[in-house]
Amino acid sequence: MAEDDDIKTGFASPPCYAHELELFDNGYMGVDVQAALDVARWRKAKRDELIAARLKFSVKDRRALAQEITEELERILTPKAGMILSLYWPMKAEFDLRSWMKKLVEKGVRIALPVVREKAHPMIFREWKPDAEMEPGIWQIPTPVNTDEVTPHVVIAPLVGFDKDCYRLGYGGGYFDRTLAVLKPRPKVIGIGYPDSRLSSIFPQPHDIPMDMIVTGREGVISREP
Ligand SMILES: Nc1nc2c(c(=O)[nH]1)N(C=O)[C@@H](CNc1ccc(C(=O)N[C@@H](CCC(=O)O)C(=O)O)cc1)CN2
Numbered sequence: 001m002a003e004d005d006d007i008k009t010g011f012a013s014p015p016c017y018a019h020e021l022e023l024f025d026n027g028y029m030g031v032d033v034q035a036a037l038d039v040a041r042w043r044k045a046k047r048d049e050l051i052a053a054r055l056k057f058s059v060k061d062r063r064a065l066a067q068e069i070t071e072e073l074e075r076i077l078t079p080k081a082g083m084i085l086s087l088y089w090p091m092k093a094e095f096d097l098r099s100w101m102k103k104l105v106e107k108g109v110r111i112a113l114p115v116v117r118e119k120a121h122p123m124i125f126r127e128w129k130p131d132a133e134m135e136p137g138i139w140q141i142p143t144p145v146n147t148d149e150v151t152p153h154v155v156i157a158p159l160v161g162f163d164k165d166c167y168r169l170g171y172g173g174g175y176f177d178r179t180l181a182v183l184k185p186r187p188k189v190i191g192i193g194y195p196d197s198r199l200s201s202i203f204p205q206p207h208d209i210p211m212d213m214i215v216t217g218r219e220g221v222i223s224r225e226p
């Protein structure tokens with residue numbers, strides 16, 4: 001009987017344990033469901049806490065940090081004409097890099113913004129220009145319409161939290177993870193966020209894809225170990 005059930009489920013463990021295993025879209029099998037739920041609950045609480053903390057920064061301090069981060073990104077990327085760089089339209093006290101976006105466009109860099117076309121699916125990227133027609137997307141975030149769909153060379157991902165292994169805590173939709181899992185070629189990914197948003201671990205789950213680098217302005221640049 002055990003043998004028949006093993007064949008049906010494809011799991012080597014006895015059928016009574018099968019409910020504890022989950023097969024993710026990326027084919028990775030692992031984690032027990034209770035542990036995954038605990039991590040999701042912990043992440044939600046951390047997210048709320050970190051967003052509340054950064055909302056307390058004054059506009060002046062936020063601008064100063066944004067300036068430091070921009071300078072660091074300029075050093076790391078030396079953006080050149082033709083490079084496709086994905087940025088974002090700021091919300092919830094994310095750093096506002098829109099004036100840098102304009103300057104980059106003047107240099108010939110192509111700016112892309114992420115677009116959620118369907119909930120719980122990978123995002124696409126659409127080119128942004130200062131005169132692009134925008135319409136509210138998910139969470140009412142302005143997104144370009146009627147512009148080219150592009151594949152960025154570099155993705156700048158705003159983060160809510162991060163850890164020493166460059167894992168990112170975002171807004172709980174799993175959008176960057178889903179997108180990076182399917183983008184070919186995989187872009188270089190740089191997470192940017194507040195210096196105080198470092199966590200000892202985000203308890204990475206099988207779906208989490210680490211960033212290549214984190215830039216916070218004060219703590220220097222954190223690169224992922226190869
Ligand atoms: N400025 C900016 N734009 C961005 C992103 C970003 O991080 N920053 N995104 C980067 O990803 C995408 C939007 N990300 C989103 C992530 C989660 C949810 C959301 O609905 N969250 C649920 C919780 C999800 C769940 O627990 O199932 C919610 O808050 O109710 C919406 C948008 C695209 N645009």
Ligand SMILES: Nc1ncnc2c1ncn2[C@@H]1O[C@H](COP(=O)(O)OP(=O)(O)OP(=O)(O)O)[C@@H](O)[C@H]1O
Nearest residue numbers: 025168169170171172173174175176177178181207
């Ligand atoms: N590649 C994937 N395939 C299927 N589900 C995924 C994938 N990536 C993430 N998810 C799901 O998305 C949910 C949220 O993931 P997570 O907590 O990592 O979001 P986040 O990184 O904070 O969000 P975001 O990137 O949208 O800011 C999880 O329940 C996870 O199972």
